[in-house]
Amino acid sequence: MIRMLLRVLGREYAQPMRRTIALMTAAAVVEGLSYALLVPVLRALFGGTPSDARPWLIAFGAAVAVYAVLRFVGDLSGFRGGTTLLRGMYHRLGDHLARLPLGWYSASRVGEVSVLASSGVLQAMSVIAHLLSPLISACVTPLTIVVVMLAFNWQMGLAALAAVPIVAAIQIWTGRSSAATDAERAAGERDSAGRVIEYLQAQPVLRAGGRSAERFRLLDDSLQEVQGASRRSTFSALPGVLGLALTVQAVFTVLLALGAYLALGGNAETPEVLTLLVLAARCADPLLSLAEMGGTLRSARSELARLDTVLRTEPLPEARQPVQPLRHDLRFDSVAFRHGDRTVLDGVSLSVPEGQRLAVVGPSGAGKSTLLQLIARFYDVDAGAVRVGGVDVRAISTEGLMAQIAIVFQDVYLFDGTIEDNIRLGRPDAEEAEVRAAAAAAQLDEVIERLPRGWATNVGEGGALLSGGERQRVSIARALLKNAPIVLLDEVTSALDPVNEAAVHEGVERLMAGRTVVMVAHRMRTVRRTHRVVFLEGGGIVEAGSHEELLRRGGRYADFWNLSMAPVAGEGDELEGTGSPAR
Known part of the structure; x- marks a missing residue:
């Protein structure tokens, strides 16, 4: 998704976006690493000399402060970049639409471009301001914590690492299973936008036909299709949400049982096991947030894909060395x-x-x-x-x-x-x-x-x-x-x-x-x-x-002329030029 976002933004805006992503990624890594300091802290607190925890607590506080600064700077960059890129995206889309051949603008694209240029761009660019930081945090922080767990206890680390492909598979499966219904919903929204425009433009016809008080069946059908597609999209994502929640809970249960086994068997210290379980619990929150963000992310990705499709549509080619004509024939x-x-x-x-x-x-x-x-x-x-x-x-x-x-x-x-x-x-x-x-x-x-x-x-x-x-x-x-x-x-x-x-x-x-x-x-x-x-x-x-030459030939033009100049039935000879060319 991030790769597509950078492609949609284009070269002019991709570099600032990369800096924002780097800041957010650094903040997520520091957050994960800061939790590693909890291991020596809890060891000291549960050991014979609790005072030994003081330097580790200071280090933990410093790491949290660095994380807070990076998170603030990254989020601020995201918000500023989102607003700046929103305007830039409108300019880029407008400039590109102005260069596309008119044949591209078929009747079916009226609603599509209308939705894309309004809510579509807004939703796609809102990813930068509102979704990018939580998305990176939900992906990077748990992976960092897994690395930390591997460093302190390879058994529990491997158990946590085994959950990574399962979580990734569930997310991919959810995205694929929802793709068809998401596309159906998006197509319905575009169609309904076109029907709204049609309904407004058809008001003179509807009123002339005495149907101004009636509901517009085509618009009603279109809106009902959107409602049905939205319902199907929600239900299609439900198995993935439940599957992710069950997987996270199951992995935590496995880690809890494994930690208890290692502690009781004397293969791991109790403070260490408790700390690793705290880290595992900390992994659960960002992973579960992926399920909450899933629908919004898929919708934003769909809008990004549509923007990408439009922006990758080839405009009419421009001459590398344009020639300016000197005549006007x-x-x-x-x-x-x-x-x-x-x-x-x-x-x-x-x-x-x-x-x-x-x-x-x-x-x-x-x-x-x-x-x-x-x-x-x-x-x-x-x-x-x-x-x-x-x-x-x-x-x-x-x-x-x-x-x-x-x-x-x-x-x-x-x-x-x-x-x-x-x-x-x-x-x-x-x-x-x-x-x-x-x-x-x-x-x-x-x-x-x-x-x-x-x-x-x-x-x-x-x-x-x-x-x-x-x-x-x-x-x-x-x-x-x-x-x-x-x-x-x-x-x-x-x-x-x-x-x-x-x-x-x-x-x-x-x-x-x-x-x-x-x-x-x-x-x-x-x-x-x-x-x-x-x-x-x-x-x-x-x-x-010439006009006179073609009339004298008596061919298709003359027939067309005579037909166009003939009187309307019932008007007799009151019209000028009845049946013969005007001179």
Whole structure:
């Protein structure tokens, strides 16, 4: 467990942790050795000259004082290290999560990462502050006492030593027998965390269906599974706890009988036997504490194992000698990309000259958003290459690539802060005038004027206090402030009302001006403002050309256009562009 803890902490924090472990180990050894001084003390007290015990008592007091100092320094180091390493662990985990490919973040990992980043890290790091010292003491002090017993009486020492593999075997067996139920409980906790998030996110749907007063069956089932798994985990550990207690009592009974036999047979002095029995009794307390700590230690070890698994997940590799592109054109060279067992893109080749706009159109699931994600290197391609300015994105540093690209997603996430805080994510060191100019260009002025505290208004977690269109404007302002030469737009107006759509379109036009743009569009009217259109279907490019060229061909793009511009049933000819392309 300690080896795994050091691996999880990493090189930066492992060395201070080793010093803390060394202090705690030294304290446990001194504690065990101090008990050795009880042998001459009791010999003198039970002998003819009790005054001879005085120097041994002084030595014993000095040993106890050294132990107390070492224990205090070790525990203090553990507490300080625990709090320091807790913050460092959050930073390390956060930095690592930010470098993992987006494909790692599957839906099933929402609850897992949520639990791991909150209670998981806290529980794992609490080992240092609260469990490490008792654990080392429970293991090292009894072993030291056994060595002391061997030095004074080899028969009783061997009898005590014989218990060591039995105790170790019981601990290993308990850990293995509880591993399955502990893993089941941990999986249930992760699932229930995901169900809680789902329940909160599903409130609009539940209320719209008139089920707001009903219990959420999936969440109830998940919580009941956690309860059952916790009960099974407790019962699975019970045999080990009882086995350890019985073993300790049995060994002490054997030592008591052996000591009596040796004393009565004249093979050992009575004070010596009494002292060794006191030492044996002193071994019992830390060994029994292992049973009490067992459940907490297994739980902490499980969290450490999960942290270790995440931290050992390989991020996208960084170039050793990164190259910075000098141009801002884009090119796909025979790109293939698979997500799991599904081929999303296969042999895709296209180019976007610097300063021009490309629209990517196609049915849902065709891989349109994947194209954007490959440009931003959210994933690495399985074959071929994606190039920015003629440079493979894998040869560009992450920071260098992100500096070249501004992305506006369909689903905008805002952090719990003010509008200004969220806009500044695009460029934190921007001047206030630049932030205001970006907001004005994104048509945010009228939104800010309506807010009760203007710029100081908190937008809530995820931007919950703003509408979808208002959040989209913040996202555009963020991209405008970043002022990157390449812009990626992912269906930014697909779910907006006409008022917000008009405002967002105006902001998007300002964002695209003079930049290289790749736009994924569901609302087909937006593609008319691009230089070139590609129709993506079945993992490949079916058609490519300008909007007018593709309409004249009458192929898949024209069918898609006509279908998207057709009137909704019952609305007659009131909609613009019924059945024919708008000119």
